[in-house]
Every structure is written in structure tokens, then in C-alpha cells.
Amino acid sequence: MAEGTLEVRIWRGGDEGAFGAYAVPARENQTVLDVVTEVQRRFEPSLAYRFSCRVGVCGSCAMTINGTPRWTCRTHVKRVAPEGRLTIEPLRNMKRVKDLACDMDGFLEKWASVGTFEGSATRADPPAAIDPASPARREVDAAIQCINCAVCYAACDVVAWDPHYLGPAALNRAWTLYNDARVADRRAVLESALQPGGCHTCHSHGACTEHCPVGLSPTAGIAGLKRASLLAMLKGGRP
Amino acid sequence: MSEARLFFLQRLTALVMAPLVLVHLVLIVYAVQGGLTAAEILGRTQGSVLWGLFYGTFVLMAAIHAPIGLRNVLREWTGIGRRPIDWLMVAFGLVLLGLGWRAVAAVVGGGA
Numbered sequence: 001m002a003e004g005t006l007e008v009r010i011w012r013g014g015d016e017g018a019f020g021a022y023a024v025p026a027r028e029n030q031t032v033l034d035v036v037t038e039v040q041r042r043f044e045p046s047l048a049y050r051f052s053c054r055v056g057v058c059g060s061c062a063m064t065i066n067g068t069p070r071w072t073c074r075t076h077v078k079r080v081a082p083e084g085r086l087t088i089e090p091l092r093n094m095k096r097v098k099d100l101a102c103d104m105d106g107f108l109e110k111w112a113s114v115g116t117f118e119g120s121a122t123r124a125d126p127p128a129a130i131d132p133a134s135p136a137r138r139e140v141d142a143a144i145q146c147i148n149c150a151v152c153y154a155a156c157d158v159v160a161w162d163p164h165y166l167g168p169a170a171l172n173r174a175w176t177l178y179n180d181a182r183v184a185d186r187r188a189v190l191e192s193a194l195q196p197g198g199c200h201t202c203h204s205h206g207a208c209t210e211h212c213p214v215g216l217s218p219t220a221g222i223a224g225l226k227r228a229s230l231l232a233m234l235k236g237g238r239p
Numbered sequence: 240m241s242e243a244r245l246f247f248l249q250r251l252t253a254l255v256m257a258p259l260v261l262v263h264l265v266l267i268v269y270a271v272q273g274g275l276t277a278a279e280i281l282g283r284t285q286g287s288v289l290w291g292l293f294y295g296t297f298v299l300m301a302a303i304h305a306p307i308g309l310r311n312v313l314r315e316w317t318g319i320g321r322r323p324i325d326w327l328m329v330a331f332g333l334v335l336l337g338l339g340w341r342a343v344a345a346v347v348g349g350g351a
Contacts, residue, residue: 161315196321200242201311229243 004084006077008035010047011089014096019087020044026077026084032065033072035086036100049100056213059149063100064089069154071213091154093167107150110166114174114192120184128182136179143176143221145214152208152218164197168208168218171199175221178228190228199225245307252304259297284346291347298339306332 004026009019022039033051040047051061056074063072065080066087077086094102121128130137152168153159159167166174174193177183193199199222208218270280284290306328313324 158315164321194241194243196242198242200246226246230247233243233247 006035006081007085008039009087010036010039010044010100011096012044012047012099014098017096017099030077031073032063032070032075032077032080032086032088033061035077036063036072036088047100048098057147059147062091062149062151062154062213064091064154069151069211071149071151074213091150093154093156093159094150104150106163107153107167107169108148110170111148111173113195114166114170115177115189117177117180117182118184119182121182130181134181136181139179139221139224140176143172143216143218146172146216147214149213151211151213155207155211157205157207158201158203162197162201165201166193166195166197166199168202168222171202171225172208172216172218172221174199175218175224178225187232190225190232193225194229199229202226245310248303249307252300256297256300256304259293259300262293263297281346285348287347291343294343294346295340298336298343302332302335302339305335 006024006026008022008024010022011017012020022043024035024038027034033054036047036049037051040049049061049063051073052058054061054073056071059071061072062069064070065072065075066085068080069091070080072088077084080086088100090096090100090102094104094107097103119128132138132141146169148169150169152172156165156168158165171193174189177189178186178193180186183189202219202222204219204223206219209216209220212218309331310324310328313319313327314321317324319327
């Protein structure tokens with residue numbers, strides 16, 4: 001497919017807008033981010049999009065490519081558009097600001113609402129001795145690599161249906177905090193994940209796990225939170 | 240009631256209902272295949288404490304289980320507010336309970 005031209009449609013505008021059509025030269029080694037950059041450099045200097053590292057570390061270049069949320073920098077055109085046709089839109093489930101950039105406030109506020117790391121140790125205390133093989137730490141390790149790219153949030157149908165739903169990334173974060181032995185009030189973390197719109201809203205479709213570019217399973221973490229809520233209720237009464 | 244409690248209740252009622260549904264289905268197939276008439280069926284159920292308990296429990300479980308699920312559906316698919324949905328579902332559960340128990344009373348009560 002190196003020879004020839006790609007037919008590229010890119011969303012222009014905010015929530016109201018239309019697709020722009022561009023003919024971009026096909027190249028042997030070409031990511032979707034390369035295509036977007038080429039369109040901006042050659043045809044549309046006003047095209048708005050986000051990217052930073054270009055190598056799958058920062059998580060800022062996620063977009064909807066032919067209907068699927070992906071990191072554009074780690075998506076080769078050959079893999080997703082063998083016929084040479086690309087439709088590129090901003091991520092779903094967030095307000096569109098301009099072209100390919102969306103407003104991530106709601107996503108990040110939900111992330112923050114499950115709590116931040118607050119330990120009980122002070123500077124004077126020795127570093128916490130965490131056994132890497134302990135079951136709780138294994139749960140954290142399996143979920144800790146999230147870089148907030150919002151691909152899971154865009155992939156989740158439940159977020160689309162219920163705007164109150166915290167979404168996979170925030171609940172995955174809650175799961176890592178809940179299993180972190182250094183967190184001072186793990187019960188409070190659990191309770192924040194049980195708020196209306198919390199873990200019990202999840203349908204376990206697994207779209208987040210299917211689409212996570214890092215290969216995490218928020219679905220498993222959310223199931224863990226549901227399990228923890230049952231145990232907490234049977235043991236201690238409240239949730 | 241908290242989301243966690245509703246989640247627990249929905250699972251618990253499903254757990255109880257699973258065997259009840261199976262018995263109910265087998266019963267339907269048996270009654271249809273054997274060619275039992277309504278009078279014959281009523282003859283066996285009227286005055287039966289066991290069938291009264293069986294279907295009474297079934298109705299109670301369904302009246303708890305269904306509104307919790309329907310609540311989620313309404314939240315996701317309609318623009319109705321959360322509080323109104325909660326009250327609607329309490330009413331829906333009570334209607335299910337009322338209609339269901341009335342039917343159980345009709346099948347089990349009288350006769351014998």
C-alpha cells in the first residue's frame with residue numbers, strides 16, 4: 001500500500017461540525033498521527049489536535065480511528081486501513097472543543113473524585129516494606145500502568161448512556177489505591193468508588209479491557225471493587 | 240438504600256430465583272405434556288402450603304429483583320431524574336408484589 005494515496009476524513013469543528021476530506025500520500029511506514037500531522041502541515045494549518053511524545057508514553061494523542069478509540073501514535077495506517085480509507089474523529093463521551101481535541105475535564109474530575117494518594121507515614125518513618133508477591137500488591141501492579149489516555153472512557157458504552165458513571169479509568173485508579181497498603185484510609189477510597197455512578201453501574205461489557213492500549217483490565221478491577229463492597233458490607237455493616 | 244446494598248440484593252434474589260425458575264419451567268412442561276386441566280391443577284395447588292410458600296417466595300424475590308434492574312435501564316435510557324426513578328421503582332415493586340401475591344392467593348387459597 002506504500003504506493004498511492006490515502007482517503008482521509010477528519011472531523012472539523014466542535015460538537016457541531018463536518019468532516020473535511022484530504023488526500024494524503026501513502027507511505028511505507030506511517031502512523032495515523034503522521035497522517036494527522038501531514039494534513040495539518042500541508043493542507044489545514046488551523047487543524048487542532050493533541051500529541052506530545054509520539055511513542056506511546058504520554059497518552060495525549062488518542063482519537064477515534066475508523067470508529068475505534070486508539071492511540072494515533074502507535075497505530076500504523078496499514079493495520080487499521082488496509083484499503084487506504086481513514087476516518088479520524090475526537091474521542092467519544094467528551095465534549096468536542098475543536099477538530100480532534102476534546103474537553104477532558106469531566107474525565108479528569110471523575111478520576112480525581114475517587115481520591116488521591118494519601119499515606120499515613122511521615123518523613124521520619126522508614127519506607128514501607130511492601131512484599132511484591134503479596135496478593136494486594138499484585139492487584140496494584142496489574143493495574144498501575146494507566147496513563148490517563150481516556151481510550152477506555154471513550155470505548156465504554158455505559159459512560160455514553162449514563163453521564164454520572166465514573167468510568168473505567170477512575171475506577172481502575174480506585175482499585176489501585178484500595179489495594180495499596182500505604183494508603184491511610186482505604187475504606188474511604190472504597191466508599192468513593194461506591195457512590196452513585198460508581199463501580200456498580202458497570203455492566204462488565206469489557207470494552208475498556210478490549211481497547212486499553214496498555215493491556216490493562218479495568219473490568220477486573222471494577223469486579224474487584226464490587227467484591228470488596230460485598231465483603232465490607234457483610235463484615236462491617238456500612239457501604 | 241446504597242448502590243452496594245441494591246447490588247447485593249439483586250444478586251441474592253437472583254441466587255434464590257435460579258432454582259425456583261427451573262422448578263417452575265419443569266412444572267409448566269409437565270402440566271402441558273400430561274394434559275392437566277385447570278381444574279386438575281387447582282385441585283393440587285389449593286390448600287397446599289408448599290406451593291404457597293414456593294410461589295410466595297418467587298413473587299417476593301421477583302418484586303425485589305426486577306425494579307433494581309429496571310432502575311438501571313431507566314437511568315441509562317431515559318431522561319428521568321434519579322429520585323423520581325427511585326420512587327417509581329418502589330411503586331413498581333409494590334405493584335409486582337401485590338399482583339403476584341394476589342395470584343398466589345387465588346391459586347393456593349380457597350378449595351381444599
